[in-house]
Amino acid sequence: MTLEEALRAAFAALEAGARLRHGAFHTPALATIGRDGAPALRTVVLRGFDAATRCLAIHTDCRSAKYAELIADPRAVLHGYDAATRMQLRLAGRATLHHDDAIADAAWAASRKTSRMTYATAWTPGTALPAPPAAPEDPVGGRAHFAAVLLRFDHLDWLLLDPAGHARARFDWAADGAMAASWVAP
Known part of the structure; x- marks a missing residue:
């Protein structure tokens, strides 16, 4: 497997997770920084993924602790694991919140009753x-x-648990979109 293949596998898993209700990455865990400074972790539903912009879409209640935590500190990590393929993804970045705008309106309109x-x-x-x-x-x-x-x-950590030998890769994107990729010890 090459670094390019690992990244393609990660993006394909995220695309499937956003599209397929029973996909392995449809319900990943989202970690934020709690108001008390401790990690806060919860399961979310992956509603969309745009590979070109590296944006993951989820929904939340604007009255929730999650919403308040992301206002206070937009840093977050999304974690998913596919038991069938033994692939783990950790994605770190910054969240933007959309409550009373066109993005929220479109997401609401696309949601099921x-x-x-x-x-x-x-x-x-x-x-x-x-x-x-x-x-x-x-x-x-x-x-x-x-x-x-x-x-x-702006950071993706890909891990494949394989009885023949685990493989792990790290992908980092700079502000200008330039990507650095490397294999790292599992």
Whole structure:
């Protein structure tokens, strides 16, 4: 395997994850810096990937801790693992938040009704409740709480766990888009 093949495999996995609901990279973990300075990790749904801009798209509730954490510090890491291929990806970059703009409007319009329902609840994510709430019946009110998050990564760590020998590569992009790639010890 070459570095170019490793990068192509990583990008193909991300494209499939954004497109296929049951794809291995459809529900990666997103790490942010919590308000207390500690790492904060949660599973997200990968909604889009643009290889040309190295942008990953996810959605969130603008009332969530995740949203507040990304406002305070936009640095984030996305982690995914495909057990079938034994490929792990770690992508680090900066997030931009889109709540009341054309990017958020387009993401909302492209969302399924069931996804929109998530944002229509009256409660802020993390609110203590006496029992699980009933699902909202109308997603329209959810738009006010919906935000699109675009994570543009400038670092990609690719790892392949192989019984014949693990392989790991690092890809870094400079501000001008120039890429540096190297094999590193697993």
